[in-house]
Amino acid sequence: MHDAARGDDAAPFDALLLLSFGGPEGPDEVIPFLENVTRGRGVPRERLAEAGAHYELFGGVSPINAQNRELVAAIEKEFAAHGPALPVYWGNRNWRPYLADTLQRMADDGVRRAAVLVTSAYASYSGCGQYHENLLAARAEVGEHAPELDKLRHYFNHPGFVAPLVDHTLAALERLPEQLRAGARLVMTTHSVPTVTAETAGPDGNAYVEQHLETARLVAAGVARALGRPHMAWDLVFQSRSGPPQVPWLEPDVGDHLVQLHEDGVPAAVLVPIGFLSDHMEVVYDLDVEAKAAADRVGLPIARAATTGSDPRFAAAVRELVLERAASVRGGHPDRCALGSLGPSHDVCPLGCCPDPRGRGAGLRGAALLDR
Numbered sequence: 031m032h033d034a035a036r037g038d039d040a041a042p043f044d045a046l047l048l049l050s051f052g053g054p055e056g057p058d059e060v061i062p063f064l065e066n067v068t069r070g071r072g073v074p075r076e077r078l079a080e081a082g083a084h085y086e087l088f089g090g091v092s093p094i095n096a097q098n099r100e101l102v103a104a105i106e107k108e109f110a111a112h113g114p115a116l117p118v119y120w121g122n123r124n125w126r127p128y129l130a131d132t133l134q135r136m137a138d139d140g141v142r143r144a145a146v147l148v149t150s151a152y153a154s155y156s157g158c159g160q161y162h163e164n165l166l167a168a169r170a171e172v173g174e175h176a177p178e179l180d181k182l183r184h185y186f187n188h189p190g191f192v193a194p195l196v197d198h199t200l201a202a203l204e205r206l207p208e209q210l211r212a213g214a215r216l217v218m219t220t221h222s223v224p225t226v227t228a229e230t231a232g233p234d235g236n237a238y239v240e241q242h243l244e245t246a247r248l249v250a251a252g253v254a255r256a257l258g259r260p261h262m263a264w265d266l267v268f269q270s271r272s273g274p275p276q277v278p279w280l281e282p283d284v285g286d287h288l289v290q291l292h293e294d295g296v297p298a299a300v301l302v303p304i305g306f307l308s309d310h311m312e313v314v315y316d317l318d319v320e321a322k323a324a325a326d327r328v329g330l331p332i333a334r335a336a337t338t339g340s341d342p343r344f345a346a347a348v349r350e351l352v353l354e355r356a357a358s359v360r361g362g363h364p365d366r367c368a369l370g371s372l373g374p375s376h377d378v379c380p381l382g383c384c385p386d387p388r389g390r391g392a393g394l395r396g397a398a399l400l401d402r
């Protein structure tokens with residue numbers, strides 16, 4: 031076992047904060063939610079209406095908040111069983127419970143310094159830099175009694191994130207007709223982002239794609255190992271593109287790719303949404319409805335793997351990440367668990383890491399980081 035997993039000393043942290051995207055929980059909340067998400071972000075009105083229609087198909091309720099409540103419960107269970115005795119709070123960027131309200135409650139409860147887990151495993155402006163900006167803005171809003179906040183490192187290559195994806199991919203393969211399984215392609219998917227966002231992700235750039243390629247390799251290797259095969263064929267593709275058409279985003283799109291696989295004679299595919307922590311709207315609509323329709327049109331059988339979600343192995347990984355970071359903050363050198371060859375990600379994002387492609391907020395973030 032790793033050093034960090036043995037003890038349960040979380041000092042100087044006195045809480046864990048789960049920070050997520052948020053989603054509407056009723057038809058009246060869809061438009062205000064979408065306005066929050068897209069404020070100042072140059073998303074065309076047509077795309078907004080289209081996204082609104084996806085939520086309406088599900089009664090205006092995104093699954094993401096319920097999934098985050100489950101994750102909080104799973105982490106609380108893990109902490110209760112193995113320590114540390116930390117309360118777990120939850121706040122969102124775009125919907126209730128809003129981050130600033132949660133942070134105020136933490137301050138009122140006397141929390142001084144919290145570890146922060148974001149529900150994105152990877153580097154990018156949307157999944158890292160923007161969350162940093164949200165943390166700074168919320169601390170500024172709460173004022174001088176706001177707790178100090180330490181965002182935990184990216185966990186794309188942590189076994190607690192990867193192992194459930196391997197199991198869920200194996201389960202999805204089982205749902206394909208038996209005679210098609212041997213030739214099935216693993217199609218790993220993640221959120222597309224503008225190419226400039228991808229190029230500037232992480233301390234040295236390009237971390238968004240590099241980290242996804244690593245997770246994809248790890249999942250495919252785990253599946254091959256479980257099946258006793260030398261390797262599994264896989265691709266990394268992108269989904270849920272938004273923004274104006276003239277701005278380049280990462281490609282290929284998952285739907286186009288499924289059609290291409292069919293034309294290439296691939297008999298079946300398993301979609302593995304490695305880019306997301308839970309089966310939220312981008313998964314249950316963009317994959318299960320949209321990509322499924324594209325596959326059906328050409329007659330390509332597909333199955334979709336579940337995300338990691340609130341798997342107990344992930345809850346255990348969160349515990350490890352908290353204890354490991356606490357040990358580092360105390361000046362120690364804990365083992366920092368990571369699979370593959372990229373190694374454990376940095377704890378503190380350096381200046382200029384994952385900047386806003388639209389250039390807002392960079393000054394605010396830079397100044398606050400220099401303050402440390």
Ligand SMILES: CC1=C(CCC(=O)O)c2cc3nc(cc4[nH]c(cc5[nH]c(cc1n2)c(C)c5CCC(=O)O)c(CCC(=O)O)c4C)C(CCC(=O)O)=C3C
Nearest residue numbers: 051053071081092093094149150156157221272310311312
């Ligand atoms: C990298 C990335 C992640 C993964 C990292 C992470 O998990 O954080 C992610 C997650 C999510 N994205 C989500 C929803 C939306 N994202 C949008 C728009 C955008 N996403 C972007 C990127 C990402 N997004 C970008 C570059 C835009 C363009 C506007 C902008 O530059 O910011 C829009 C606007 C309409 C549209 O264009 O679709 C919506 C509604 C939900 C909630 C789902 C639910 O409700 O269940 C989740 C978890």
Ligand SMILES: [Fe+2]
Nearest residue numbers: 156221270312
């Ligand atoms: Fe998004």
